[in-house]
Amino acid sequence: MSLTELSESLGAAPSAAPTAPTIVARGVTRSYGKTRALRGVDLHLEHGEILGLVGHNGAGKSTLMRMLAGIEQPDSGEVIARERRAGHAWNATAAAKSGVRMVYQELALCDDLTVAENAALSDPRPTGVWGWRGRAERRIGEALDTVFPGHGISVLRRTGELAMAERQMVEIARALCTDRLTMLILDEPTESLGVDATAQLYTHLRSLTGRGVSILLISHRMQEVLANSDRIAVMKDGTVVETFAASATSESELLVAMGGEVRAADAETGPAGSDDTGIAAAGRASRRGDVVAAVRAPSGISFEARAGELIGLAGLAGQGQEQLLNKLWNAGALSRGLTVPKRRAYVPGDRQTSGILPLWSVAENLTVSALRGLGRFGVIDGRAKRALAARWIAALKVRGDAATPITSLSGGNQQKVLVARAFAADAELVLLDDPFRGVDVATKNELYALMKAEAAAGRSIVWYSTENSEMAHCDRVYVFRANRLVSELSGESNTEERIIADSFDETSGELR
Numbered sequence: 001m002s003l004t005e006l007s008e009s010l011g012a013a014p015s016a017a018p019t020a021p022t023i024v025a026r027g028v029t030r031s032y033g034k035t036r037a038l039r040g041v042d043l044h045l046e047h048g049e050i051l052g053l054v055g056h057n058g059a060g061k062s063t064l065m066r067m068l069a070g071i072e073q074p075d076s077g078e079v080i081a082r083e084r085r086a087g088h089a090w091n092a093t094a095a096a097k098s099g100v101r102m103v104y105q106e107l108a109l110c111d112d113l114t115v116a117e118n119a120a121l122s123d124p125r126p127t128g129v130w131g132w133r134g135r136a137e138r139r140i141g142e143a144l145d146t147v148f149p150g151h152g153i154s155v156l157r158r159t160g161e162l163a164m165a166e167r168q169m170v171e172i173a174r175a176l177c178t179d180r181l182t183m184l185i186l187d188e189p190t191e192s193l194g195v196d197a198t199a200q201l202y203t204h205l206r207s208l209t210g211r212g213v214s215i216l217l218i219s220h221r222m223q224e225v226l227a228n229s230d231r232i233a234v235m236k237d238g239t240v241v242e243t244f245a246a247s248a249t250s251e252s253e254l255l256v257a258m259g260g261e262v263r264a265a266d267a268e269t270g271p272a273g274s275d276d277t278g279i280a281a282a283g284r285a286s287r288r289g290d291v292v293a294a295v296r297a298p299s300g301i302s303f304e305a306r307a308g309e310l311i312g313l314a315g316l317a318g319q320g321q322e323q324l325l326n327k328l329w330n331a332g333a334l335s336r337g338l339t340v341p342k343r344r345a346y347v348p349g350d351r352q353t354s355g356i357l358p359l360w361s362v363a364e365n366l367t368v369s370a371l372r373g374l375g376r377f378g379v380i381d382g383r384a385k386r387a388l389a390a391r392w393i394a395a396l397k398v399r400g401d402a403a404t405p406i407t408s409l410s411g412g413n414q415q416k417v418l419v420a421r422a423f424a425a426d427a428e429l430v431l432l433d434d435p436f437r438g439v440d441v442a443t444k445n446e447l448y449a450l451m452k453a454e455a456a457a458g459r460s461i462v463w464y465s466t467e468n469s470e471m472a473h474c475d476r477v478y479v480f481r482a483n484r485l486v487s488e489l490s491g492e493s494n495t496e497e498r499i500i501a502d503s504f505d506e507t508s509g510e511l512r
């Protein structure tokens, strides 16, 4: 069966659409130790609708998703699925048999396996002994072609070699490798995707709802949720506080319901101002305007970052931005064509594999890069360490105690700890690889202010973001295309339109 035939059979709507909701959560509660993650959630998902689910970091969205998918059971309350067979529990097996598929916020691919092997692992259909590999290659290849035409991903590549955006596409496509799809739950599916792939995904989701599939879309990207959902449910502190028709609400209304401050997205754009956070660190070696980092290109545009600057790296995903950050992070004293300071900090793009230290507490994760500055006579000053952790936990509003394991935090709160770690270290150069993935809107606004304050205090910050609109906060922006620097923008030339135009421009300066 080809994927076209297959996808037509996916979630094929019965002749008359069922009137009962696909799934209902009624009074669902769930605690982890002292943390009350869900406090009596009521929610339902209609047949063939896209329900957006938004809320601050730690509001309980991922926990609720696990309850709906039967992966975890509520402490009290119930989950009633239309597909649930009488007398059977609603657990992961029952959900999988009923056509429920999930795309997790943390990518769950095995780096050492190929794209096709990863797909085979999660495919609910029997693999068979003979020919399973060929079948898996064909199935995932067809799913990728259907959702992300022109994706350019070889199904024979190890997923560890893929860029974040490509891995995200594989994760989404493999969730669609099934004979039967009734409900699709996506937890922040576009955080690592570029503009084109994001648009392709939403086009495909719409075609699925046309065939009766119900979709739960968790996201911090308010404009995307507004543009692509039928209804939007808002979570706050473990409950659903409001549900809106998407066509009848606005970003500011959603933010108010989430409990956040309404701030125009671009209200505080422009070059770094003075330090108004009170936590920008002092004592950097470089003076404002000194070149802190440089990568010289044999021809065309070279890269340069000065003390006191917030530098943006823009362009379509996977055009060399991550390589530049890696180069600056890994450079040795003798690296040719490169200037880097000794003291530098890095927030990697993939927090799971190269960011968090999963066996350590929040405080240990946060202070590990700053330990050198916390020592006295060769001994770490425990009180200074605790104070540093407490200061950053408060500044970034991390929802979780300093002493708890980092893995017990929600995804967005883990990400905040990584950002705090980079700034808590006394680094002259701070490298950020798409650092606000999964961070809620209110916190993002605070982090923009923090970065500007840190730059104003003399640091040099180099920031790669997949969201072009964020580049308006930068002093200068380098646009990448095909591993080259296409342009350097600042002042009035630093606009979203110009970034997009240059991302597709043919003239370029090579960056080696």
Ligand SMILES: Nc1ncnc2c1ncn2[C@@H]1O[C@H](COP(=O)(O)OP(=O)(O)OP(=O)(O)O)[C@@H](O)[C@H]1O
Pocket: 032, 035, 036, 037, 055, 056, 057, 058, 059, 060, 061, 062, 063, 064, 105, 399, 400, 407, 408, 409, 410, 411, 412, 413, 438
């Ligand atoms: N396995 C766990 N152990 C301990 N605490 C947990 C666990 N899972 C979730 N929590 C806690 O439950 C609360 C809700 O977390 P959840 O991940 O559901 O939030 P979220 O809304 O998805 O956040 P984000 O937007 O950051 O992904 C948080 O306080 C989190 O720390």
